[in-house]
Amino acid sequence: SQQGEEDPQALSIQEGENATMNCSYKTSINNLQWYRQNSGRGLVHLILIRSNEREKHSGRLRVTLDTSKKSSSLLITASRAADTASYFCGTGANSKLTFGKGITLSVRP
Amino acid sequence: GAVVSQHPSRVICKSGTSVKIECRSLDFQATTMFWYRQFPKQSLMLMATSNEGSKATYEQGVEKDKFLINHASLTLSTLTVTSAHPEDSSFYICSARERTINEKLFFGSGTQLSVL
Numbered sequence A: 001s002q003q004g005e006e007d008p009q010a011l012s013i014q015e016g017e018n019a020t021m022n023c024s025y026k027t028s029i030n031n032l033q034w035y036r037q038n039s040g041r042g043l044v045h046l047i048l049i050r051s052n053e054r055e056k057h058s059g060r061l062r063v064t065l066d067t068s069k070k071s072s073s074l075l076i077t078a079s080r081a082a083d084t085a086s087y088f089c090g091t092g093a094n095s096k097l098t099f100g101k102g103i104t105l106s107v108r109p
Numbered sequence B: 001g002a003v004v005s006q007h008p009s010r011v012i013c014k015s016g017t018s019v020k021i022e023c024r025s026l027d028f029q030a031t032t033m034f035w036y037r038q039f040p041k042q043s044l045m046l047m048a049t050s051n052e053g054s055k056a057t058y059e060q061g062v063e064k065d066k067f068l069i070n071h072a073s074l075t076l077s078t079l080t081v082t083s084a085h086p087e088d089s090s091f092y093i094c095s096a097r098e099r100t101i102n103e104k105l106f107f108g109s110g111t112q113l114s115v116l
Helices: none
Strands: A005-007 A010-014 A019-024 A031-037 A043-050 A055-058 A061-066 A071-076 A085-093 A096-099 A103-108 B004-007 B010-013 B019-025 B030-038 B044-051 B067-073 B076-081 B090-098 B105-107 B111-115
Touching: A005 A085, A010 A019, A019 A103, A031 A061, A031 A071, A043 A055, A043 A061, A043 A071, A043 B105, A071 A085, A096 B030, A096 B044, B004 B090, B010 B019, B019 B030, B019 B090, B019 B111, B030 B067, B030 B076, B044 B067, B076 B090
Parallel strands: A010 A103, B010 B111
Antiparallel strands: A005 A019, A019 A071, A031 A043, A031 A085, A055 A061, A061 A071, A085 A096, A085 A103, B004 B019, B019 B076, B030 B044, B030 B090, B067 B076, B090 B105, B090 B111
16 A cells, blocks of 8 residues: 655756655655656666664765654755656555655756 | 566557566566556556565455466566456556665566557
8 A cells, every 4th residue: 555645746946956855654664765767667766764764865865754753855956957757755664665656856957 | 786677668458368577687686576556647556566486465456366476586577467458557567676685676667558
C-alpha cells in the first residue's frame, strides 16, 4: 500500500534556484529514500537516509528526516534544466519500499 | 554501478494473449526483486516481491494467477501477464536489491504494455 506522500505535486523554478520537496509518511520506517524518474523511464536512486539519521548530503542534494513528524525534505541546490524530472520518496519497512505519487519538478532554463 | 535490464521496453498485444516481461540484474546478484505498476502521473504501486527460488509474495488486491512471477535465478525474474485485458495496460517496472547492498533498489527502465 502507498505510504509516502510528496508535496507539492508540481514545482516550477528558474535555473539556479533551489528546489525543496517534502514527503510525509504514516507508519514506522527503517529508512527513507529519494528517487528520480525521467518520463517513461525507471527510477534512479538519489539518496538514502536511515531512521536514526537527521540529515545527509550528496553533491547538490540535501535530505532531512524528522521521525517525530514522520516527514522528510529533499533540497536540490543550484538547480539545472537537467534536474527536470519526477521525484519520489520511498519509505522502507519490512524489506519493502513503497512510494508516493511523486513531485514533478520543472526547471526553466 | 549496478544495472538492471528490463525487456521489452514496449509491447502491444491483443486482448486475451499473454505477455512476458524479463528483468535481469547484469552485474550483481539480486536476492530480491520487486515488480511495480505505474499509471500516468501516479505512484508506483508495488505488485509483488520475489525471492530467488521461492514463491512470490503478492500485495493485497493483486491477482497471483493473473500476474505470474518467476524468480528462477539470482539474476532473472519474469512477470507474465496472462490473458491480458485492456485494463492491464500500464507501465510495469522491476527493481532489484543486491545481496550486499541490502536497502537501495536498482530499477529497470520499465515496460509500457498496451492491450488492444
